[in-house]
Amino acid sequence: MTDTATRLRLDTVDGAEVEIAPTHLVVAGYTGRDLAAVRHHIDELAAIGVPEPETIPAFYPIDVDLITTGAEVEVGGTATSGEVEPVLIRANGTYYLTVGSDHTDREMETVGIHLSKAACPKPIASTVIELGDPPSLVDWDEIVVRSWVDGELYQEGTLDAMRPIVEVLAEWDQINGSSDVALVLFGGTRPLLDGTFRYGRHWRMQLQVPGRDPIELSYSVNVRNP
Template identity: 60%
Template sequence: MTRTAAAIRLRTVEGEPVDVTPGRLVVAGYTGRDQAAVRHHIDELAAIGVPEPDSIPAFYELDTDLLTVANDVEVAGEQTSGEVEPVLIRSEGRHYLTVGSDHTDRALERDDIKTSKGACPKPMAGTVLDLGDRPESLPWDEITAGCWLDGELYQDGALAQLLPITQVLAEWDSFGAGTDFDTDFDTDADDLVLFGGTMPLLGGGFRFGREWRMRLHVPGQPAVELTYTSSVREN
């Protein structure tokens, strides 16, 4: 029996309500603009047992039920961590930009990346920038993002380090067109939420904690912020 997917209530930075019902949640990986550095990172991960991706960029399609705008999320284990990412939403022909966290189970990551990503909720801010039907107009290289873990800076920099999210979206549309859309939700596969990749970690290694704050700033626009706490789910 086909179910009706729950809409996610968002607001633009101007305060206008936006309801989106994504048909797909896609997390992109290895979206760094410096492909030599991406290759080096893949080799580093392979050295500790993380399998190489099937494609670059890599695309991991997850259950849309993982999306949340809640301030608190529960995870299954102690070794989980978030990463700040630009998030592009396509809904009914319009595009919106916000900030999200690709919260991931690092203990599972060595065995299967998709499983590790699907093991955790995917928090995103409840505030979005309305891009209309022209997301390519974004001043991508001037956008900055940052992440603080338990009050300490964890990631910081310009998104010029990453492929423009519109390019990642175009690659997904080409790649995803050949994948099956299998869901028991009554929704449109063309409407999606795309996490566009992340920047290097300051200090170079994953850290685990509880309080996460993330910020995305597009020049000339109010900054979009995401704050949430993660706690281990009681069995």
């Protein structure tokens, strides 16, 4: 997974164009600050057959070619859904923050979370906020994320219940013994407003840092023909 031709052309909110060539894509899960609540959620999932994670937070490295800024993604089944997530990018000697969707195959999730995440593309916005090096996220608790599916609000709230993504990154680096690889890290998500997965076609994600215009991501889902 370390050799890739993946290149992403992005724009910063300040108007600069950047090109990144990530070599690693990692989706983090169970990133809540309340460990008791995280443990309860794991037990709930285990009761319906979803395997427990090996670590908390859990890390799922997947093929970097799954990253996309395209307006359409292709999936293999009808039971897939997105989730809004903050995304941290480490590349070019600096860090960037954007919004992404951890689009996941929900039927495959009971077989294995890693497999379910690797089964779908991972859309990210083409606009990023440069954070510098070391990355500064002073307003983390006040960042608001939202998602919509087929025009209906699906998720909404601040990130104050989630571990700051720079802390999640530090744990990943410690586990892997490396802090210099070009990386795209999905940092976890908020609960669904009604607690029920939706399998719609049109998805919209938003991340709003206080004092800045929201970063937006929109994409449509197409199911491959068998």
